[in-house]
Amino acid sequence: MTFDWSKVGGPAQSTGGDVKFTTDGSRISNCNVGEVRAESENNAVTQCTIKSGVYGAGSYTIDRSFITSDGDGINPTGPGQKVIKNTKIWRDGTRVGTKHQDGIQFWKGGNTLISQNWISGWQTSAIMVKADLGPISNVTIDSNYLNNPTGYFQLYLCPAGNSLKNITVTNNAFGKSSFTASTCGANLTFVHTEKQRQDAIKAGNKSAASWIVWNGNHIAGTDKVVAPPGGWDK
Numbered sequence: 001m002t003f004d005w006s007k008v009g010g011p012a013q014s015t016g017g018d019v020k021f022t023t024d025g026s027r028i029s030n031c032n033v034g035e036v037r038a039e040s041e042n043n044a045v046t047q048c049t050i051k052s053g054v055y056g057a058g059s060y061t062i063d064r065s066f067i068t069s070d071g072d073g074i075n076p077t078g079p080g081q082k083v084i085k086n087t088k089i090w091r092d093g094t095r096v097g098t099k100h101q102d103g104i105q106f107w108k109g110g111n112t113l114i115s116q117n118w119i120s121g122w123q124t125s126a127i128m129v130k131a132d133l134g135p136i137s138n139v140t141i142d143s144n145y146l147n148n149p150t151g152y153f154q155l156y157l158c159p160a161g162n163s164l165k166n167i168t169v170t171n172n173a174f175g176k177s178s179f180t181a182s183t184c185g186a187n188l189t190f191v192h193t194e195k196q197r198q199d200a201i202k203a204g205n206k207s208a209a210s211w212i213v214w215n216g217n218h219i220a221g222t223d224k225v226v227a228p229p230g231g232w233d234k
Contacts, residue, residue, distance in 0.1 A: 021058055035069075041080055057109075062087055070096040072105040073122065082112040091121040093150040100124055103146075108134030108162070115140070120147035120175060126154045130184065131162035137209075140168040145220060147175025157212060157229075158184035168194065168213040169228075173220035180217075181229045190214045190228035 018034040021043040028036075029046040036050050038058030045054075045062045053069030054062065059080025065087045067073045073089040076082045089103045103119035103126045106112075119126040126146040129136055141155070148154045154174050157164060174180045189211045191197055200208035211233075217226040 018052070021056070021060070038080075059111075061085075066090070069101075071099055072101060073103045073119070075105050075107075076112050077107070077109045079109065079111060083115075084112065084117060085115045087117045089117060089119045089122075089126075091123070093121045093123065095123040102126070102128040104128070106130065106136050106139065107132050108136060110135075110137040110139045110166075112138070113140050113142075114144060115142045116144065118145045120145070120149065122148060123150060124148075124152050125156050128156040128158075129164065129167065130156055130158040130160050131164055132160045133162075135162045135165065136167070137163075137165040139166070141170075141172060142168070143171045145173045145175065147220075148179065149175065151179070153179045153182040155181040156184060157181065157188065159186050159188070159210075160184070163210060164188070164212070165209040166197075169215075169217060170213065171216035173218060174226055175220050177219050177224065177226075180226050183229050188212055188228075188230070189233040190230070191233065 016033045019028060019036045021038045021040045024041045026043045028048060031048040033050055035052035036045060036054045038056035038060045041059045043058060043060040045065055047064045050067045053071055054067060054074040057078025059082060061083040063085050067087060067089045068091055074084060101123040103122045105128045108131060126148055127141060129139060146154045191211050191213055192215050194213050197208055197211045197213055214228040218224055
């Protein structure tokens, strides 16, 4: 993946205040703001710099932006559809107090496409999909650069006390060969293609929705394949 990150983010200007979306279809672009909180549906953020993260249970698209935060970069919750693409999500690797900091952190929800982003420098992980507070379903993580230079795993896939369903991880470049991905000790089933998962569901295997599609993941700058944590099942 090659992106021109010089074109990511808003213009050089004094940092604006926080933004809260409360009206469906709200749009902001070419901006420099604090926190973005989405409480409505079908919102869009394009080519903005966001210095305090993205939160809220609404639905939104984030495109060609730069996001940082003393907490999580993006915390997608709620049932609404989220699209996060062509965006740099970065911290400097330091821990802020006792906060648990991830580039993108799911505790419940899902319904998110994460595609062609550059995510690095978060104290815990680039992306955490950990169902502590409720089930997580329908998350696709495709063609991103994922790194965690300060330790821990770059990607977490953890059903925790709930479940993961319809999770797809494909064509991502990991920034380092150690601590690529973790299932937090859970015994997850990994398959190569979406067809394998769908065929099993159609055949009546209800548990197949919890299979993780894993394909094309590799170490950045090399052809070294990253196998799923625990290895292949099918």
